[in-house]
Every structure is written in structure tokens, then in C-alpha cells.
Amino acid sequence: MEANAPKRKEARKSLRIKVISMGNAEVGKSCIIKRYCEKRFVPKYLATIGIDYGVTKVQVRDREIKVNIFDMAGHPFFYEVRNEFYKDTQGVILVYDVGQKESFDALDAWLAEMKQELGPHGNMDNIVFVVCANKIDCTKHRSVDESEGRLWAESRGFLYFETSAQTGEGINEMFQTFYSAIIDLCDNGGKRPPSSMGVGFTKEQADAIRRIRNSKDSWDMLGVKPGATRDEVNKAYRKLAVLLHPDKCVAPGSEDAFKAVVNARTALLKNIK
């Protein structure tokens, strides 16, 4: 009986993974890692020179994982050093500072740099990305709101967390979820499990919300030319209303975008005979 007992309780094989941090200089990459690994915050800025490397052991669910963390310098000057380190990565911590819009706008360029370094055979789809909207303790200077960051991340199938390396808010939760997703990826033969891909909204919805946020006036918001007729305005409105109606669309920011579209239509129709 004993000899045939299932090996349920035997700890599963420990995993070895590689994760990297990415994002503009001074957004708080090193501080996020220090907060999690060393439980402390360093207020003084010490720029990472090229790469900082560390190994840490963590317990996630019933698994022990050995994490090799490569903390990349964000300054463009260090491109030649960090470009060596993109390959064979299971997870990426992509960081921006919620008070620095440029650091959020730069996220696409960071993805492009990684893609270029991985080359034509590199596959970014099978890497777990977590986006950290960092420095949320600095509420006065916030220039990228949660729905904008969440939309950018979730429309790409990335995890999203609001963090503060200073107070520790969101840090443990972010790392636990991040590592957990990497374990799922490894258990699935290095491929992202299908269950982690669905975000509940379409790219068309995400693009429409982004376009509405960035539109310069009501015409632009509805996607019609200035001087469009009532019919053209109504037709454009109906299309967006169906796409973004709060009963149908769960994308972050959809409610605000829907309201903005309703207001834009009202404003335009007032002035069209």
C-alpha cells in the first residue's frame, strides 16, 4: 500500500528562470527589485551601469524557483551593453513612471528594441510581460492614469500592476502573479497557456479608446471630417456606441470613452443644421 501511494506530496522539481527589467532611466526598475528582494527602498538615485545581476530563490505555490534577475540600465548610452541580455528570457518587468508620460510612451520602443535583438526567430509571444505603473505614491504629479496604462498592457496580453517601490504597494502581488504566470508557461512547454491570452476585449475596441483619448476635437473623436453632415456624424456615432457601449465593452477606459463620444455628438449636432 505504502509503496504504491501516489507521490502527491513530493515537491515538484524546482525551476530556474531568467527575468529582465526594461524601461526608461529613473523609472524605478532597480528600486522595485530591491523592494521585493531586500525589503528596502533607496531614495537616492544611483544609475545602473549597463546591467545589474542577481540570483534569488522564491517559493510560489508549491514550487521553488531560482530566479536570475538582470536589471537593465534604462539610459540609451548603455544599449550596447544591455542588448546582449535579451535572449533566453521567460519574463520581462516593463516599468514606467506614472508621472512621466515620456516613459509610458517609450514602452513601444522598448518592445521594439527587444524584438530587434531577438531577431527573426525570437518569439515574444511566449514571454510573460508584466507592466509596472510605478511611483503611484506621487499622486500630485500623475500624468498617465490607470485605465490608459491598463489598456496598453492588457490589449497586448500583458499583466498590469500599479506599484510603488517607495511604499511597497503592489510589489509582492506583482511578483507573485508574474512568477506564477511564468510557472504556468514553463509547465506548458514554454508556450503561453491559452487561458492567459484572452483579455475580454478586442483590439478594435482598444484602438478606438486610444484614438478617442488622443483626439484633438469632437470631429476627430468621431472620426469624421470637419463640416460633416448630421447623417455622417450620427453614423459614426452609432458605430462607436455599439463598439464601446458599457454593457458590451469591458476594456479599461471604455466608459469614459463612451461618455466622450456621446458628448462629442451632442456638441457637433448643436452646430449642424
Ligand SMILES: Nc1nc2c(ncn2[C@@H]2O[C@H](COP(=O)(O)OP(=O)(O)OP(=O)(O)O)[C@@H](O)[C@H]2O)c(=O)[nH]1
Ligand atoms: N517616490 C518614488 N520614488 C521612486 C520609486 N521608485 C523609484 N524611485 C526613485 O526614482 C529614482 C530612480 O530609481 P531607480 O530604481 O534607480 O531607477 P531605474 O529605472 O533603475 O534607473 P536606471 O538604472 O537609470 O535605468 C530613485 O531616486 C528612486 O529613489 C517610487 O515608487 N516612488
